[in-house]
Amino acid sequence: MREMRDVLLVDGYNMIGGWPELAALSRIGLQEARDRLLERLADYQAFSGIRTIAIFDAYRVPGLGKSFAQNQLEVHFTKEKETADECIERxxxxxxxxxxxxxxxxxxxxxxxxxxxxxxLRISARELLTQVEKSEKEVQIKIAERIDKSSRNRIDDKLSPEVRRMFEKWRRE
Incomplete structure (x- = not known):
């Protein structure tokens, strides 16, 4: 049976050029920018539940055409003489x-x-960046809530106001 969840196809180099952090990182090294993009997309996929596939153009690289999974994220490098756009359309x-x-x-x-x-449906580089940043913030909030709840695991938090008043009255007597 085929998987029925929605799919997000990401033009990798287009995102690297369109996201300020990745564009700056690409000036240092393209591999670092790709790795950072894939890391953020893997987190986004895990949070959103949408199957995400990153496509990178290897048009001028003879014999490449590789596909692999990295952090549960599908990554495709196009075949020789195939552009990322053609791969996305396929x-x-x-x-x-x-x-x-x-x-x-x-x-x-x-x-x-x-x-x-x-x-x-299309999503621009800026729109995807906004969605990814929003999901990252939501993850941080959920982590903070979990840490907060686990550090304050007191019985007092579980008592009703009436029972709390009764205990406080007994304590003062």
């Missing part, structure tokens, strides 16, 4: 199903029109 066709919504994260206007024509 994946949209392959993954399309009436019970599944496909989102494509790219700021490439031409690509946005093509995938929209195939029934996928």
């Amino acid at each position: 994946l949209v066709r392959e993954l399309s199903h009436k019970r599944r919504q496909i989102y494509v994260a790219t700021s490439d206007m031409v690509e946005q029109h093509v995938i929209f024509g195939q029934g996928a």
Whole structure:
């Protein structure tokens, strides 16, 4: 049985160019920027539950065309003479199903029109960054709440106000 959850296809180099942190990191080294993007996307996938696939253009790299999983995140490097846009379009066709919504994260206007024509929805680099940052903040809030609850695991927190007043009255007598 095919998995029916929604899919997010991410044009990796487009995000690296569109996210300020990654653009700055790419000037130091492209591998570092890719790793940081994949780390953030893996966290986003874990939090949102949406299946996420990152696609990187290897158009001029002979014989590449690799696909692998990293931190539960699918990563595709395009085949020789295949652009990331072509790979994304192919994946949209392959993954399309009436019970599944496909989102494509790219700021490439031409690509946005093509995938929209195939029934996928587009998300710009800035919109995806906003969603990722929002999910990261929500994760931090949930972690803080857990830490707060575990550090204050007192019986007093579990008592009703009436019982608390009764105990306080006994204590003062």
